[in-house]
Amino acid sequence: MILPPPGLELASPWMNAAGSMGFAPDSRLPFPHPMGAFVTNPISRKPRTPAENRTCIPYPGGCLLHTGLPNPGLRAVLRQAGVRWARADVPVWVHLLADSPAELAEMVRALEGLEGVAALEVGIAPTANGEDALALASAALGELPVVVQIPFDRADEPWLDRLAALGVSGLTLGAPRGSLPVPDGRLVSGRLLGPGLFPQVLAAVRSARRINLPLIAGAGLFQQAHAEAVLAAGAAAVQLDAVLWRGWMEG
Amino acid sequence: MAEKIRDGFQACLSILAALQSSHGIVEIIIVEIETELVELHLEDGQPAGRVWVPDVLVPSPGQYFLASTRQLGEVLPAVIFPAGRGSGWLDLAPPLPSAWLAGTLLHLRGPLGRGFRLPVVRRVALAALDGITARLRLLWNQALVQGAEVALFTRRIPASLPDAVEVLPLESLPDVSGWAEYLALDGTLPQVLEWKSRLAFPGVAAEALVNLPMPCGGMGECGVCSVRTRRGWKHACQDGPVFDLHELEAL
Numbered sequence: 001m002i003l004p005p006p007g008l009e010l011a012s013p014w015m016n017a018a019g020s021m022g023f024a025p026d027s028r029l030p031f032p033h034p035m036g037a038f039v040t041n042p043i044s045r046k047p048r049t050p051a052e053n054r055t056c057i058p059y060p061g062g063c064l065l066h067t068g069l070p071n072p073g074l075r076a077v078l079r080q081a082g083v084r085w086a087r088a089d090v091p092v093w094v095h096l097l098a099d100s101p102a103e104l105a106e107m108v109r110a111l112e113g114l115e116g117v118a119a120l121e122v123g124i125a126p127t128a129n130g131e132d133a134l135a136l137a138s139a140a141l142g143e144l145p146v147v148v149q150i151p152f153d154r155a156d157e158p159w160l161d162r163l164a165a166l167g168v169s170g171l172t173l174g175a176p177r178g179s180l181p182v183p184d185g186r187l188v189s190g191r192l193l194g195p196g197l198f199p200q201v202l203a204a205v206r207s208a209r210r211i212n213l214p215l216i217a218g219a220g221l222f223q224q225a226h227a228e229a230v231l232a233a234g235a236a237a238v239q240l241d242a243v244l245w246r247g248w249m250e251g
Numbered sequence: 252m253a254e255k256i257r258d259g260f261q262a263c264l265s266i267l268a269a270l271q272s273s274h275g276i277v278e279i280i281i282v283e284i285e286t287e288l289v290e291l292h293l294e295d296g297q298p299a300g301r302v303w304v305p306d307v308l309v310p311s312p313g314q315y316f317l318a319s320t321r322q323l324g325e326v327l328p329a330v331i332f333p334a335g336r337g338s339g340w341l342d343l344a345p346p347l348p349s350a351w352l353a354g355t356l357l358h359l360r361g362p363l364g365r366g367f368r369l370p371v372v373r374r375v376a377l378a379a380l381d382g383i384t385a386r387l388r389l390l391w392n393q394a395l396v397q398g399a400e401v402a403l404f405t406r407r408i409p410a411s412l413p414d415a416v417e418v419l420p421l422e423s424l425p426d427v428s429g430w431a432e433y434l435a436l437d438g439t440l441p442q443v444l445e446w447k448s449r450l451a452f453p454g455v456a457a458e459a460l461v462n463l464p465m466p467c468g469g470m471g472e473c474g475v476c477s478v479r480t481r482r483g484w485k486h487a488c489q490d491g492p493v494f495d496l497h498e499l500e501a502l
Contacts, residue, residue, distance in 0.1 A: 022472040029470055030283065041472060050477035050484060056327065056464040063326050065466070070474035070484065194326040222326070245467045246319035246328040247358050 004214045008119055008145040008169045010036035010091075010237055014227075017174065017218045017239035018042050018095035018121060018149070019069070019191075023077055024084035025092065032224070032248065036237055037091045040081070042123055044097040045107050047073040055188055057180050062194020063242070064180050069097060074107050082114065091118030093147065098122070101139035112143045119145040119169070126151060126177050130159025137168050145169035151176040152197075152219055155204035164212045172216040172239065173204045193242040195222035195249060202230055209234045222249045281361060282308050288347075288355045289340075295383050295407055297345035299334065302357060304341045309362075312369070312389035313460050313493040316361030317468040318343075324350055327466040333362070334385040344385035363468050367435055367493050369393055370456050376431035378404040378424050380438025380446060385409070386460060387437055391416055394433075402427065428452050436496060438462060440478065447496055457496035463487045 004010060014033035018041060021029060025038040051068030071077065085092045094117055098104035104122065111117055122140045124133045133148070140146045148163060152173035163171060175191040182188050197220030205217050217230040218239035227238045243249070282305065290301040310316070310333045317328035325348055335342030351357075367390050369375070375394040377387045384405050391401045391413070401416045403409075404424045412418065427434065428450065434457040436443050443459045463476045465488040476487035480498045485491065 019473055020467070020471045022470065050474050054475050054477060056466055056475045058326060061326070063466075065473065065475060067474040067477075070477060195323065242327060242466065245317065245470055246326075248321070249323050250321040251323065 004236055005145065005169050008147070008214070012036035013231055013235075013237040015039055015093075015216070015237055015239045016244060017241040018123065019067075020239075020241045020244050023071070024081035025088045025090055027089070029244075030247075031244065032240075035090045037093050037118060038088060039093045039121055039239065040077070040095050041071060042069045042095050042097045043071050043074050043077050043107075044069075045074050045103050047071065047076065048097075053182075053186075053188055055182070055190070057182070057188065059180060061196020062192050064178055064188065064190045064192055065242075066188050066190030071097075074110060078110070078114075085114065085116035088116050092116045093119040093121050095121040095123060095149070096140070097125075098136060098139075101135045104136055105139040108140050108142050108144070117144065119147055121147045121149050121172060123149045123174075124154075130157060134159055134162060134166065137163060137166055141167050147172055147216065149174045149218070152201050152204035152217075155208040160208065160211050168213065170214040170216060170236070171208060171211065172218045173201060173208060174239070175219040175241065176200075193219070195220060195226070198222070198226045202226075202233055205230050205233050205235050223251050224248050225251060281363065283358070283360045284308070286357055286359055288343075288351055288353060288357055291347070291351070291353045294334075294345045294385055294410065297383070298347040298349065298351065299345040299385060300343045300347055300351070300353075302341050302343060302359065303339055304359070306338060308341065310336065310341075310389070311362065311366030312387070312393055313366030313458075314362035314364050315465070315468075315492060316343075316359050316363065317465075318357045318359050320351070320355055320357060322350075328358075328360075328468070330465050330468075331359075332386040334388045336389065342385075342388075344388070345383060360468060364465075364488060364492050365490060367458055367460070369397070369435075370433055371397055372432035372456070373399055374402075374430055374432045375399045376402045376404065376424070376427040376434045378421060378434070378436045378438075378446070379407075380421070380436055380442040381462065382407045383437070386462075387435065390435060399433075402431070425450055428455075431455060433457070434496070436460070443496070444499065444501055447499060458493050459496045459499060460493050461487055461491055461499075463492065465492065 012034040050070040147170040149172035153176040179187045179189045201220040214236035217235040221227040319328040332344040334344035436459040469489040479500045
C-alpha cells in the first residue's frame with residue numbers, strides 16, 4: 001500500500017464518497033467507523049440545477065442514479081457550510097467539478113487557507129480525455145493536497161501514470177457510469193451504485209497500484225468484508241456511498 | 252424489542268435528533284431502529300404491513316421512513332409511509348418491497364421530512380391520485396379527531412374506512428371547490444401538477460404529498476428528489492415530501 005503524503009494523512013481509512021453525505025459533516029448522521037475524512041458533495045463554480053430527467057433506477061445488483069449533480073455553487077456553499085467545515089471534528093475534502101482548468105484554478109484559490117479544508121478532490125468528467133484530465137489536475141495544484149477522482153472503469157488508462165510526477169497526492173476510484181432504458185424507450189445515463197460493482201472495483205485497485213499513488217476505493221462497497229478486502233488489496237482508504245443510506249449488507 | 256445504544260450499523264435504537272421544548276421536555280424526532288415486520292397483508296391491492304416500534308416514534312401524517320434489510324438484494328432503502336399508529340406498533344402503507352416477508356428484519360430510520368400541516372377547519376378534502384389511500388389515513392384520522400367532515404376522492408374504495416369519511420370518485424374532485432377549507436393531494440409529481448392545473452381553489456389551504464424516489468432520506472442531498480417551487484429548488488426528502496400546493500411549479 002502506498003501511504004498518503006504529508007498533509008493527507010488519515011486517522012482512519014473510512015470515508016464517505018462525494019454525493020453521499022451532503023456539503024458539511026453532521027455528527028448526528030450514522031457512519032459505521034471512525035471517519036478519516038469527510039468528502040463534500042460535488043461543487044461547481046456556478047450553481048447547477050437538477051437534471052430534467054433526474055431519476056433513480058434499480059437493477060439487479062445496483063441502481064443508476066442520475067441527478068445532474070445539483071449544487072448551489074461554490075460561493076453559496078462557502079456561505080452555508082464554511083463555518084461547519086471550520087468546526088468539523090474531521091478533515092474536510094472539498095470535491096470540485098470544473099469545466100476548464102481556469103475555472104478550477106479560481107475555485108482552488110478561493111478554498112486555500114480555509115480552516116477545516118484538508119484536501120481537494122477533483123472529479124474528472126466521464127467524457128474528459130487524458131490530456132484534459134491532466135490539465136485539470138495541474139490547475140488544482142497549490143497549497144492543498146489534490147486527489148483526482150475517476151470512474152474506476154478508467155483505472156487502466158495510461159495518463160494516470162503521469163499523475164504522481166505532476167504532484168497529485170492520491171487517486172479515488174469512484175462510481176462508473178452506465179445507461180438504462182426508461183419506459184418511454186429513451187436511455188438515461190448516470191452513476192452506478194451497488195454491490196454488483198465490487199469485483200470490478202477490487203480489480204481496479206489491483207490495476208491502479210502501478211501508478212505509485214495512494215488509492216481510495218470509492219464504489220461498490222456494501223459489505224464490510226468487501227471494504228476490508230479492498231484495503232487488504234492495497235487501497236489506502238475506502239469511500240462509502242449509498243450503503244450509508246441503508247447500512248451494511250450481510251453476505 | 253430489545254433496545255440498546257447504536258454501535259455503527261448494529262443499532263437497535265438510536266436517537267438521531269431531538270428537540271427540547273420550552274418546558275424542558277425532550278421530544279424525539281428521528282430514531283433509527285432494528286425491528287421486525289410482524290404482519291403482512293394486501294391493501295389497495297399491494298403489500299402492506301405492521302412493525303413493532305418504540306413509543307417515542309411518532310410520525311406526522313405525510314412523514315416517511317427509510318427501511319432496508321440486511322440481505323443482499325435491494326440496494327437502496329425503501330421509502331415507507333406510515334398508515335396507522337398504536338401503542339408499540341406502526342402500520343406501513345403499501346406498496347412494500349415484494350421481497351419482504353412476515354418476520355423480515357428491517358432497519359428503519361425516521362420519521363423524516365415535512366408532513367401535512369392540517370389547520371383547524373370544518374371541511375377537509377383528500378385525494379389519492381395514484382389509488383393508494385393508506386398514505387392519507389393518518390391525515391383523515393387527525394381531521395376526524397378535530398371534528399372535521401372528510402371527503403376522500405379516489406378511484407379505489409379502501410377496505411377499511413371510518414363511516415364518517417365520505418368516498419367520492421376522483422373525477423369529481425374539481426367539484427370540491429367552494430366546499431373544502433383544506434385540500435390534500437397525494438400522488439406522483441406529474442399527477443399532482445396535472446390536478447393542480449385542473450383545480451381552482453383560491454384561498455383554500457392546499458398541500459400535496461409528492462411521491463418521489465428519496466433514496467438518501469436527506470442524508471446525501473443527492474438531488475434526485477428535487478422539486479421546483481416558487482422559492483426555488485427544494486428537496487422532497489428534507490423540505491417535503493409534503494409541499495404547499497400553491498408553491499409547486501411545473502417541471
